[in-house]
Amino acid sequence: MSIKVDNVSFTYMKKTPFQVNALKNISFEIKDGDFVGIVGHTGSGKSTLIQIISGLLKEYEGNVVIDGIDYNDKKADRTRLRRLVGVVFQYPEYQLFEETVEKDIAFGPKKLGLDEKEAEERVKVAMDLVGLDYDMYRDVSPFQLSGGQKRKVAIAGVLAMEPQILILDEPIAGLDPQGRENFLELIKSLNECGMTILMVSHNMDNLVEYAKRIIVLKDGELFMDGTPAEVFADKEKVAEASLNLPEVASFCDRLREKGFDVPDSIIRYEQLKDYIISTVGGSYDD
Amino acid sequence: MIKNMTIGQYFPADSFVHKLDPRTKLIITFILIIFVFLIHSLPGYISMVAFLALTIAFSKISFRLVLKSIRSIWFVIFITFILNIFFLKGEEILFEWQFIRIYREGLIKACEMAGRLVILVIISSMLTYTTSAKEITDAIEILFGPLKKLRFPVHEMALMMSIALRFIPTLLEETDRIMKAQTARGASFDTGGLISRIKGMLPILIPLFISAFKRAEDLALAMEARCYHGGDNRTRLVEYHYKFRDLIAFALTALEIVIILIAK
Numbered sequence: 040m041s042i043k044v045d046n047v048s049f050t051y052m053k054k055t056p057f058q059v060n061a062l063k064n065i066s067f068e069i070k071d072g073d074f075v076g077i078v079g080h081t082g083s084g085k086s087t088l089i090q091i092i093s094g095l096l097k098e099y100e101g102n103v104v105i106d107g108i109d110y111n112d113k114k115a116d117r118t119r120l121r122r123l124v125g126v127v128f129q130y131p132e133y134q135l136f137e138e139t140v141e142k143d144i145a146f147g148p149k150k151l152g153l154d155e156k157e158a159e160e161r162v163k164v165a166m167d168l169v170g171l172d173y174d175m176y177r178d179v180s181p182f183q184l185s186g187g188q189k190r191k192v193a194i195a196g197v198l199a200m201e202p203q204i205l206i207l208d209e210p211i212a213g214l215d216p217q218g219r220e221n222f223l224e225l226i227k228s229l230n231e232c233g234m235t236i237l238m239v240s241h242n243m244d245n246l247v248e249y250a251k252r253i254i255v256l257k258d259g260e261l262f263m264d265g266t267p268a269e270v271f272a273d274k275e276k277v278a279e280a281s282l283n284l285p286e287v288a289s290f291c292d293r294l295r296e297k298g299f300d301v302p303d304s305i306i307r308y309e310q311l312k313d314y315i316i317s318t319v320g321g322s323y324d325d
Numbered sequence: 326m327i328k329n330m331t332i333g334q335y336f337p338a339d340s341f342v343h344k345l346d347p348r349t350k351l352i353i354t355f356i357l358i359i360f361v362f363l364i365h366s367l368p369g370y371i372s373m374v375a376f377l378a379l380t381i382a383f384s385k386i387s388f389r390l391v392l393k394s395i396r397s398i399w400f401v402i403f404i405t406f407i408l409n410i411f412f413l414k415g416e417e418i419l420f421e422w423q424f425i426r427i428y429r430e431g432l433i434k435a436c437e438m439a440g441r442l443v444i445l446v447i448i449s450s451m452l453t454y455t456t457s458a459k460e461i462t463d464a465i466e467i468l469f470g471p472l473k474k475l476r477f478p479v480h481e482m483a484l485m486m487s488i489a490l491r492f493i494p495t496l497l498e499e500t501d502r503i504m505k506a507q508t509a510r511g512a513s514f515d516t517g518g519l520i521s522r523i524k525g526m527l528p529i530l531i532p533l534f535i536s537a538f539k540r541a542e543d544l545a546l547a548m549e550a551r552c553y554h555g556g557d558n559r560t561r562l563v564e565y566h567y568k569f570r571d572l573i574a575f576a577l578t579a580l581e582i583v584i585i586l587i588a589k
């Protein structure tokens with residue numbers, strides 16, 4: 040499912056003294072099955088952009104076309120768009136409201152018009168995906184769970200709608216490293232099954248490992264766009280957008296200062312490991 | 326998704342009206358609201374409008390914002406107008422059609438009531454546009470300070486008020502966020518009959534209450550941790566002192582009152 044963003048601008052609190060031009064003439068296209076990371080300094084417009092792509096903010100300028108359907112089109116099939124696009128907000132655990140985990144996860148599928156049985160199937164699959172045992176948790180109140188488990192329930196609630204595009208706004212904020220790893224592996228496997236992923240994150244290390252493409256926003260404008268290697272190779276521009284380098288890249292910088300001739304293209308742990316092994320000699324086991 | 330709210334909102338600026346002592350603004354607002362009901366003549370209304378125009382001019386608040394505050398309650402104004410014009414009986418009939426009769430007195434009364442409402446809205450929104458919630462609660466606390474002698478918990482009331490005011494924008498933001506999250510899960514809030522609408526609100530209300538309670542708990546804990554204790558011997562971060570400009574404001578208000586009383 041391709042996403043086409045064409046010359047989109049957005050202003051908050053239009054015509055008041057608090058007016059903010061949150062997005063300025065943004066255009067890009069995301070192809071089916073891509074894994075795109077959106078990064079940028081706080082206030083650069085990331086959340087605004089994904090809310091527009093999810094169809095939650097209206098009255099923007101420009102066009103957003105998803106799988107050939109334009110949100111602005113009066114005749115657009117909104118239910119189909121809802122079905123296509125799933126959104127996981129920052130701290131999604133705050134959207135839980137039902138008495139039991141099962142009911143909460145089934146909320147979305149039922150709104151899509153599925154009957155009890157189909158909804159139950161979906162709940163099982165979604166809970167399995169996020170790693171919650173169905174029989175153990177189905178009748179538990181979501182409010183009794185720990186923070187990490189609540190988040191799993193919330194994400195399962197979105198996955199149960201079986202979206203083809205999954206949009207995530209800083210989904211790993213506040214998770215422990217193990218939780219992050221698990222979560223990103225889940226997203227990666229969903230992506231490998233063909234789901235298009237659009238993820239806002241502050242964690243560059245995770246993005247270079249998982250994203251296939253990175254879009255950098257700065258002050259509401261599209262500042263950089265390319266593969267992680269391309270984006271992080273331009274260190275000046277990355278600094279200009281007030282972004283951190285991935286740990287590996289800054290480590291390579293330090294090596295360079297010490298006189299090692301490390302190529303610019305190294306940004307991931309695997310690459311660094313391979314490079315060190317190939318230059319120093321030895322094997323993985325060392 | 327929540328419509329941009331302007332009523333009760335503060336628009337910071339560096340203007341004569343903004344810089345007035347909040348106590349001054351509160352007292353003047355109070356006096357004006359009382360005296361609006363004592364105006365009964367055209368010159369009285371004209372002087373009031375002139376007074377407000379002057380206030381707006383010296384506040385750097387755009388006229389558009391003032392109009393916006395009126396627009397948000399236009400329905401109430403409209404209903405008041407309609408009720409007065411159709412149901413007030415008088416002597417001189419201006420217009421008659423079947424059972425509808427409009428009297429001259431009715432028309433005048435309707436205009437007067439609508440005009441008063443507009444003036445009241447402008448007065449109160451000028452207070453909130455130019456005075457932050459913090460200043461307003463401080464002013465209330467100082468002005469009602471003497472009631473402490475009667476064991477009335479002035480400080481606690483003021484604190485409650487300022488916390489409530491402080492959290493209104495946060496709660497609105499939260500509501501907006503939750504609404505978006507539930508919309509993305511296929512919820513809809515404005516379709517169906519009354520029952521299904523009320524049921525449709527649950528996915529918003531429940532998370533909202535939970536997070537409000539959580540916030541209250543966090544705030545209580547944070548206050549506790551910083552050794553907060555109420556009322557006595559607390560000093561204020563900002564001390565308020567009347568300045569010359571407050572004298573000017575009071576003088577102009579006094580002049581306005583005199584005009585209203587004379588024009589009667």
Ligand SMILES: Nc1ncnc2c1ncn2[C@@H]1O[C@H](COP(=O)(O)OP(=O)(O)O)[C@@H](O)[C@H]1O
Nearest residue numbers: 051052059061080081082083084085086087088
């Ligand atoms: N509901 C809102 N009302 C007014 N301004 C907003 C609102 N949401 C965001 N903004 C402003 O829009 C800009 C972009 O915000 P956002 O998209 O949330 O950025 P990011 O997610 O990259 O931190 C910021 O300057 C922010 O202050």
Ligand SMILES: [Mg+2]
Nearest residue numbers: 085086087208
């Ligand atoms: Mg954000």
